[in-house]
Amino acid sequence: MKKRKSGSKEGKGGDSPSQLIDARIKELSDWRGETLARVRILIKQADPEVVEEWKWRGVPVWSHAGIICTGETYKNVVKMTFAKGASLEDPSGLFNSSLEGNTRRAIDFHEGDKIDEKALKALIRAAVALNTSVRADRSPRPLSEETKERVRRKRRLRKADLAIAASVGRLSIQHLLGLPESAQGRAGDHAT
Numbered sequence: 001m002k003k004r005k006s007g008s009k010e011g012k013g014g015d016s017p018s019q020l021i022d023a024r025i026k027e028l029s030d031w032r033g034e035t036l037a038r039v040r041i042l043i044k045q046a047d048p049e050v051v052e053e054w055k056w057r058g059v060p061v062w063s064h065a066g067i068i069c070t071g072e073t074y075k076n077v078v079k080m081t082f083a084k085g086a087s088l089e090d091p092s093g094l095f096n097s098s099l100e101g102n103t104r105r106a107i108d109f110h111e112g113d114k115i116d117e118k119a120l121k122a123l124i125r126a127a128v129a130l131n132t133s134v135r136a137d138r139s140p141r142p143l144s145e146e147t148k149e150r151v152r153r154k155r156r157l158r159k160a161d162l163a164i165a166a167s168v169g170r171l172s173i174q175h176l177l178g179l180p181e182s183a184q185g186r187a188g189d190h191a192t
Contacts, residue, residue, distance in 0.1 A: 017053045017054040017060070017061075018052050020054045021036075021040065021052060021054065021060045021071075024036065024058070024060065024073070025037045025040075028073060031112075032073045032078050032111075035078040035113075035115075036060070036071050036073060036078055039071055039078070039080055039109075039115070039120075040060070040062075040071065042115070042117055042120050042121055043062050043068070043069070043124055045121060046120075046122075046124035046125050046128075047062075047064055047068070047124060047125065047128050050062050050063065050064050050068065050128075051063045051064065055070075059071070059072055064128045064131055064132070065131040066083065066084075066131040067083040068082065068127045068128060068131065069081055069082045069083065069085075069124070069127065070083075076110065076111070077108045077109065077110055078108075078109040079097065079106050079107070079108050080106060080107045080109070081098065081104055081105075081106040082095075082104060082105050082106065082107075082123070082127055083103070083104060083127075084103060084104075084127065084130055084131070085098070085103075085104050085105025085106065086101060086102055086103050086104065086105055087103075087130055088105070088123060088126050088127060088130060089126065090105070090123065091119075092116055092119035092122075092123075094107050094119055094120060094123055095107060096108055107120075
């Protein structure tokens with residue numbers, strides 16, 4: 001049986017995240033569905049490589065090298081939460097919710113709100129750039145020749161230390177068993 005992250009890839013009946021988001025938009029059938037659909041289109045336009053996911057028992061999530069944002073729907077608001085929003089520049093002032101946190105920021109869309117599409121796309125692209133730059137910083141960096149030599153030296157010393165420890169251990173066992181130091185074979189091979 002193939003193990004999946006909880007709710008991240010498929011929903012009931014094996015529906016894909018995209019199908020589940022389609023169904024959510026259709027079931028809302030009001031301004032919230034229209035707003036979520038428009039936000040989704042703008043996300044895909046801003047980042048054609050975006051991955052749609054369905055997490056946390058029914059929340060649309062858009063990712064690229066990490067979560068970009070979520071699209072939550074409530075009775076009076078469609079909330080677009082940016083996972084690393086506190087680290088993003090927001091020159092257009094789109095963030096209007098979750099402003100007190102150290103990590104996330106959100107945009108609450110209310111009925112009748114006009115979406116600043118150009119600014120939203122720029123914010124989405126900035127979130128993708130942040131995700132990919134963080135991802136790049138986690139990748140291993142090549143070692144300098146000086147560091148490689150230091151590692152080789154430590155390995156040689158470790159091998160020498162192990163050889164000495166083995167030799168001392170062998171001599172100690174021979175001494176405990178009352179065998180001469182020049183005894184052939186390993187001390188552990190002799191019966192007592």
